[in-house]
Amino acid sequence: MSRARQLYDWADTRLDVESAQNFLGKAFPAEDSFLLGEVALFCFLLLVLSGVFLGFFFEPSTSDVAYDGSVQEYQGEEMPEAFVSVLHITYDVPFGMFIRRLHHWAAHLFVASIGLHMLRVFFTGSYRNPREPNWVVGTGLAALSMGAAYTGYALPFDEFAATATGIGYNLTVSVPLLGDFLGQVVFGGEFPSSATIPRLYFLHVLVIPSAIAVGLAVHMAILIRQKHTEAPREGDVETATETVDQEDDSVIVGLPAFPNQAAVSAVVFFLTAATLSSLAGFLPVHNIAEYGPNDPAGTPSLIMPDWFLMWVYGFLKLLPQWASFTVGPVHVSGEFIGGIVLPGLVFAAVAAWPFVDRVPEPTHFTADPLERPRQTAVGVAAVAFIMIASIAGMNNILAEQVLGTTTSVVNPWLSAALLGVPLLYGAITYYLLRDGGADTPPESLPTGTSQGGESDD
Numbered sequence: 001m002s003r004a005r006q007l008y009d010w011a012d013t014r015l016d017v018e019s020a021q022n023f024l025g026k027a028f029p030a031e032d033s034f035l036l037g038e039v040a041l042f043c044f045l046l047l048v049l050s051g052v053f054l055g056f057f058f059e060p061s062t063s064d065v066a067y068d069g070s071v072q073e074y075q076g077e078e079m080p081e082a083f084v085s086v087l088h089i090t091y092d093v094p095f096g097m098f099i100r101r102l103h104h105w106a107a108h109l110f111v112a113s114i115g116l117h118m119l120r121v122f123f124t125g126s127y128r129n130p131r132e133p134n135w136v137v138g139t140g141l142a143a144l145s146m147g148a149a150y151t152g153y154a155l156p157f158d159e160f161a162a163t164a165t166g167i168g169y170n171l172t173v174s175v176p177l178l179g180d181f182l183g184q185v186v187f188g189g190e191f192p193s194s195a196t197i198p199r200l201y202f203l204h205v206l207v208i209p210s211a212i213a214v215g216l217a218v219h220m221a222i223l224i225r226q227k228h229t230e231a232p233r234e235g236d237v238e239t240a241t242e243t244v245d246q247e248d249d250s251v252i253v254g255l256p257a258f259p260n261q262a263a264v265s266a267v268v269f270f271l272t273a274a275t276l277s278s279l280a281g282f283l284p285v286h287n288i289a290e291y292g293p294n295d296p297a298g299t300p301s302l303i304m305p306d307w308f309l310m311w312v313y314g315f316l317k318l319l320p321q322w323a324s325f326t327v328g329p330v331h332v333s334g335e336f337i338g339g340i341v342l343p344g345l346v347f348a349a350v351a352a353w354p355f356v357d358r359v360p361e362p363t364h365f366t367a368d369p370l371e372r373p374r375q376t377a378v379g380v381a382a383v384a385f386i387m388i389a390s391i392a393g394m395n396n397i398l399a400e401q402v403l404g405t406t407t408s409v410v411n412p413w414l415s416a417a418l419l420g421v422p423l424l425y426g427a428i429t430y431y432l433l434r435d436g437g438a439d440t441p442p443e444s445l446p447t448g449t450s451q452g453g454e455s456d457d
């Protein structure tokens, strides 16, 4: 018996390599849009790696220290240590600026790819029975990813980020009855207190990434257990071992996990890393030297959250004053409704959707969005709703710089658009697709000529 065989047998008796091989033969449907989830996965990996690098140099403290680094204008100035350490990373640590930018762009691509992945799952009906649990876990991951980005945004403790973080503090303390307690837990008391940055740092580097890692593990475990959905087949498919009936959705046709899908995933990883490296190399991020350290007495003229939180900011800006009310000892503020209740309802509606669009039988083929007028209309309306809310978040730019007027003039229009445009877009979509897209040709089958593989149970 050869040495290699002996080694294999040794490992097999201990680790059951044989069944791992079955796993490696698992089929992955060869659908390009299925790679969006992988892009999100690789962004998370790159975020963790670049975050570890930044963690070696970042100081989560707001105590003042004298600056001694490459930025001339701050030389010798007493400034918060967190701010000083980020200046240090950016201008003095070798590769510091590159890694900081990479971390920043990876965070943006992470949220963007999650959003696109979610839309792909939605429009192809891949959330239907039996995949509802994974949709719900995914909704949690989307919320956590925004939380991770938000807490990271605050860390440099510069003027701009600190002001935007202050908005988060005001929202947190606006929660009736529990507000002060939550403000203590998340922000370490009235913002900005000396405990705020350590608290947000703890959430950003440990609590939220751990929760995302656990959520991802559950997401992947469910995916492996249930297997992917697959696009409908044009006919029976000949694989290396058998003929798979066109209608038989108990067997998945696609690329074997190893080596084919692993090679595709490696390409996706390197493309993701290359895209982020190019962005980090050429596009600057949040220039903290320009904003300066947090100054409790000053307010920067233009405060804006990141694009993926702009819709929440839009709710805050559109909510009328009279939306606040008091019942006995409980005050319900407009901030609470716009910044917490409405976004909470949006996430709850997203999580609940598979239970609204219920199918009694397990469904393993993806749907054609053109053949689902109701669901596609709801999806189009939802995207329009988030877009208009995001535009409302930039109402000052729209009013002052684009239309040359004031926000009080554009706000009523934006409020009407927030309700009207989604309804209109949804109705148009439904009207265009209402005959079930009968004329639409079926999707061509990408796996027809690929190596077949089938699920292992």
Ligand code: HEM
Binding pocket: 033, 034, 035, 036, 037, 038, 040, 041, 044, 114, 117, 118, 121, 126, 127, 131, 134, 135, 136, 137, 138, 139, 140, 141, 142, 145, 216, 219, 223, 227, 228, 229, 230
């Ligand atoms: C950290 C964020 C996320 C990561 C890294 C991630 C990753 C993945 C990956 C790699 C897959 C398999 C390939 C694919 O279908 O794209 C997948 C499938 C799936 N994801 Fe996610 N996902 C995330 C968030 C979400 C969100 C926000 C939702 C929906 C609310 C969601 C719902 C699903 C569902 C239902 C499937 C099964 C789809 C099918 O079998 O066709 N995921 N996810």
